[in-house]
Amino acid sequence: MKNFQKQYLTALFLALSFITSAQQKISLDDDWRFQFGHAANPDKDFDYGNKLLFHKSNVFETTVVNPKFIDTTWRKINVPHDWVVELPFVKSTTHEMDTHGYKPVGSAYPETSIGWYRKHFSIDKKDANKRFELQFDGIYRNATIWINGFYVGTNFSGYVGNSFDVTDYMNFESDNVLVVRVDATQAEGWFYEGAGIYRHVWLNVTNKFHIPQDGIFVHSEVQGKNASVTIETTLQNNNLITTNGTVYNLITDRNGKILVQTSEHKINLGIRKNITIKQKMKLTNARLWSVDDPYLYKVITVVKSGNHIVHQAQTRFGIKTVRFDANEGFFLNGKHLKIQGTNNHQDHAGIGSALPDYLQYYRIKLLKELGSNAYRASHNAPTPELLEACDSLGMLVIDEQRLLNSSPEYIDQFQRLIKRDRNHASVFLWSIGNEEQNIQGNDYGKKIAQTLLAIQKELDPTRTSTYAADMANEFKGVNEVIPIRGFNYREYAVADYHRDHPNQPLLGTEMGSTVTTRGIYEKDEIRAYVPDQDITHPWWASKAETWWKLAAENDYWLGGFVWTGFDYRGEPTPYKWPNISSHFGIMDVCGFPKNIYYYYQSWWTDKDVLHISPHWNWPEKTGQPIEVWVNSNADEIELFLNGKTVGKKVMPRNSHLKWQVNYEPGTLEAIGYKKGKKITSKVETTGTPYKVVLNTDKSILTANGKDATVFNVSIVDDKGREVPVADNRVLFALSGDAKIIGVGNGDPSSHEPDKCAEGAWQRSAFNGKCQVILLAGKTPGTVTLEAKSNGLFTASATIQIQ
Numbered sequence: 153m154k155n156f157q158k159q160y161l162t163a164l165f166l167a168l169s170f171i172t173s174a175q176q177k178i179s180l181d182d183d184w185r186f187q188f189g190h191a192a193n194p195d196k197d198f199d200y201g202n203k204l205l206f207h208k209s210n211v212f213e214t215t216v217v218n219p220k221f222i223d224t225t226w227r228k229i230n231v232p233h234d235w236v237v238e239l240p241f242v243k244s245t246t247h248e249m250d251t252h253g254y255k256p257v258g259s260a261y262p263e264t265s266i267g268w269y270r271k272h273f274s275i276d277k278k279d280a281n282k283r284f285e286l287q288f289d290g291i292y293r294n295a296t297i298w299i300n301g302f303y304v305g306t307n308f309s310g311y312v313g314n315s316f317d318v319t320d321y322m323n324f325e326s327d328n329v330l331v332v333r334v335d336a337t338q339a340e341g342w343f344y345e346g347a348g349i350y351r352h353v354w355l356n357v358t359n360k361f362h363i364p365q366d367g368i369f370v371h372s373e374v375q376g377k378n379a380s381v382t383i384e385t386t387l388q389n390n391n392l393i394t395t396n397g398t399v400y401n402l403i404t405d406r407n408g409k410i411l412v413q414t415s416e417h418k419i420n421l422g423i424r425k426n427i428t429i430k431q432k433m434k435l436t437n438a439r440l441w442s443v444d445d446p447y448l449y450k451v452i453t454v455v456k457s458g459n460h461i462v463h464q465a466q467t468r469f470g471i472k473t474v475r476f477d478a479n480e481g482f483f484l485n486g487k488h489l490k491i492q493g494t495n496n497h498q499d500h501a502g503i504g505s506a507l508p509d510y511l512q513y514y515r516i517k518l519l520k521e522l523g524s525n526a527y528r529a530s531h532n533a534p535t536p537e538l539l540e541a542c543d544s545l546g547m548l549v550i551d552e553q554r555l556l557n558s559s560p561e562y563i564d565q566f567q568r569l570i571k572r573d574r575n576h577a578s579v580f581l582w583s584i585g586n587e588e589q590n591i592q593g594n595d596y597g598k599k600i601a602q603t604l605l606a607i608q609k610e611l612d613p614t615r616t617s618t619y620a621a622d623m624a625n626e627f628k629g630v631n632e633v634i635p636i637r638g639f640n641y642r643e644y645a646v647a648d649y650h651r652d653h654p655n656q657p658l659l660g661t662e663m664g665s666t667v668t669t670r671g672i673y674e675k676d677e678i679r680a681y682v683p684d685q686d687i688t689h690p691w692w693a694s695k696a697e698t699w700w701k702l703a704a705e706n707d708y709w710l711g712g713f714v715w716t717g718f719d720y721r722g723e724p725t726p727y728k729w730p731n732i733s734s735h736f737g738i739m740d741v742c743g744f745p746k747n748i749y750y751y752y753q754s755w756w757t758d759k760d761v762l763h764i765s766p767h768w769n770w771p772e773k774t775g776q777p778i779e780v781w782v783n784s785n786a787d788e789i790e791l792f793l794n795g796k797t798v799g800k801k802v803m804p805r806n807s808h809l810k811w812q813v814n815y816e817p818g819t820l821e822a823i824g825y826k827k828g829k830k831i832t833s834k835v836e837t838t839g840t841p842y843k844v845v846l847n848t849d850k851s852i853l854t855a856n857g858k859d860a861t862v863f864n865v866s867i868v869d870d871k872g873r874e875v876p877v878a879d880n881r882v883l884f885a886l887s888g889d890a891k892i893i894g895v896g897n898g899d900p901s902s903h904e905p906d907k908c909a910e911g912a913w914q915r916s917a918f919n920g921k922c923q924v925i926l927l928a929g930k931t932p933g934t935v936t937l938e939a940k941s942n943g944l945f946t947a948s949a950t951i952q953i954q
């Protein structure tokens with residue numbers, strides 16, 4: 153058969169087989185019931201602890217686990233759900249509370265630390281012969297799971313998801329009842345973590361002869377212009393007879409055009425046996441994945457038995473080469489690339505840790521615009537959709553298992569993490585831990601690291617690992633065995649370490665950490681604000697300029713990851729209450745840039761950056777000197793106040809410029825010359841708040857009840873200029889099938905709720921801005937958001953749900 157005919161037929165065959173779909177991934181996100189239990193009183197915990205739940209296989213006692221239990225009075229929710237973000241802020245003096253953002257969760261708050269979730273769903277009788285698997289992408293934390301009265305399993309980790317085979321327990325005649333008890337009395341981190349089923353839940357329905365969860369591993373080797381792609385497919389036979397079948401793989405381009413295909417490999421698999429088949433394909437003229445061209449191919453894996461397709465899976469993958477050189481730095485596809493990374497926790501304004509998938513794209517997009525090319529998922533397994541966003545948008549990822557522990561539980565977590573994530577093009581490095589001060593410098597640390605490194609190599613020989621050590625020039629413990637030495641802070645010691653260990657590549661796993669409050673220019677110990685300039689940092693950290701100059705100017709630095717890209721809840725360094733969120737971000741919790749954003753953007757991109765700070769609204773300072781900062785990558789800059797020059801200066805590389813300017817209202821303008829090209833920027837004294845303005849990132853949403861968008865709100869004067877000190881309260885009203893799911897403003901000391909009652913959504917602006925997050929409904933139509941503020945003109949924005 154001619155090649156194109158064969159391709160055509162295969163494509164047709166695949167298209168048809170997708171219609172008959174050998175397996176299904178069914179979302180179980182909607183229509184849950186939720187109720188708090190109690191961590192200290194079994195009577196208030198639905199008798200958990202009073203009743204026997206594990207003495208017989210099927211719990212038939214009248215407990216919450218029994219499918220007959222009536223939950224109709226429980227609150228209706230959809231997941232992703234984070235119950236902590238809904239709780240009020242509580243003043244406390246405990247360390248636990250301050251690091252977690254002053255939300256009442258943990259052992260001191262037993263009444264809000266246990267969450268019970270119940271969900272009913274039905275399954276068609278025609279599927280009675282299938283295999284059923286529950287997949288939880290992330291539950292915070294220590295979740296105990298039952299279905300139809302049967303214990304299914306426990307997921308201890310608050311971050312690494314898990315899947316459970318529930319085939320034997322399914323009902324086809326009546327409802328299936330899934331019950332999850334989530335216990336957040338213990339924390340895993342020292343930052344806001346949220347609680348609940350905060351990621352997606354799926355029901356995977358497959359044939360019994362199938363590819364198990366994460367059973368496909370695609371990796372590649374670049375050979376000149378071509379690539380050799382290896383696909384390792386695991387098959388499992390859950391039939392009660394030996395089963396024959398075949399497996400083959402094909403690669404398509406990103407539009408689905410078949411490029412190359414393997415032959416069918418025959419399999420004869422005994423009862424409950426697994427087998428892994430390795431198949432190789434050659435891709436000519438391979439288009440490599442990079443941060444500038446994040447090109448993704450697809451592998452389609454087809455499993456047949458008796459001429460029927462019994463399982464068909466699609467895996468997106470990218471082809472790339474990475475090289476870490478101890479002297480020359482990092483190379484992606486043979487090209488030198490300085491790692492310009494950020495660390496991030498996973499919470500966002502308004503919604504805590506329960507992010508609609510779109511928010512993952514939004515946040516990664518903001519980091520890309522900043523000029524960042526790498527993301528460290530500090531300190532835990534990220535949401536799968538975050539990695540998808542990084543694959544698609546071109547962001548390298550350090551995927552991290554934080555706890556340096558090799559007990560079976562943590563080995564299992566690490567294995568699950570690697571198997572889940574090793575096909576992601578964005579993942580370029582694993583991290584086996586972070587700052588284990590008790591063991592990182594001794595033999596325990598070294599031995600555990602060796603065990604984890606061996607596991608990593610076994611499951612993913614194509615990558616290597618780092619460890620985020622808060623150690624200076626110390627070669628002991630983990631540092632003796634870790635392939636890529638990670639420095640958390642201590643940038644001053646990197647040169648000495650390199651001199652002493654010239655063959656170990658060096659990476660700044662946590663760097664910088666200037667604390668800033670967006671739009672604030674004076675330290676305010678009462679409201680707990682720090683100036684929005686590269687000035688203040690904790691004793692263990694440094695200014696942005698200090699570390700970045702070293703990293704930029706020394707090739708032996710692979711680069712580094714700023715602590716952090718976004719502010720996050722908890723860790724309110726350098727203050728405590730009333731400060732409830734961190735100040736470390738280059739952007740605040742909403743993703744609004746602080747001034748330091750423009751420092752990094754100047755030196756991390758080739759864009760024309762010219763940014764003046766502070767704002768120019770200082771009526772009380774007329775005649776007094778104001779320190780003006782200019783962040784830019786222009787070569788020379790001249791500053792003008794109301795048309796009069798204040799002076800021209802040469803911009804030092806990887807730095808910024810400063811002028812003392814006596815304040816008078818009007819316009820402060822900068823003219824920069826960048827390689828002979830003129831660029832300009834200005835700040836102006838604005839009028840008073842006049843109207844509200846709404847800006848959305850996206851005006852068409854999918855009518856699936858899951859798509860979302862962000863509305864950024866500005867308070868502007870009568871000339872449309874944002875008023876940089878405005879703090880007007882904005883009330884939101886919505887019409888159409890959508891709902892507001894959170895509001896925020898980036899004020900690290902705001903105790904306004906992130907979640908409001910239906911019809912009462914509101915938020916004050918903080919230094920001119922606030923944010924609303926909107927979730928699409930399922931009915932196509934028009935949605936209008938109105939933003940009103942007392943005495944100001946109202947803003948109205950319309951989007952389409954379709």
Ligand code: GAL
Nearest residue numbers: 586587622640662665715723
């Ligand atoms: C590091 C730690 C981070 C965060 C940061 C705050 O030591 O790894 O999780 O706590 O300090 O500066």
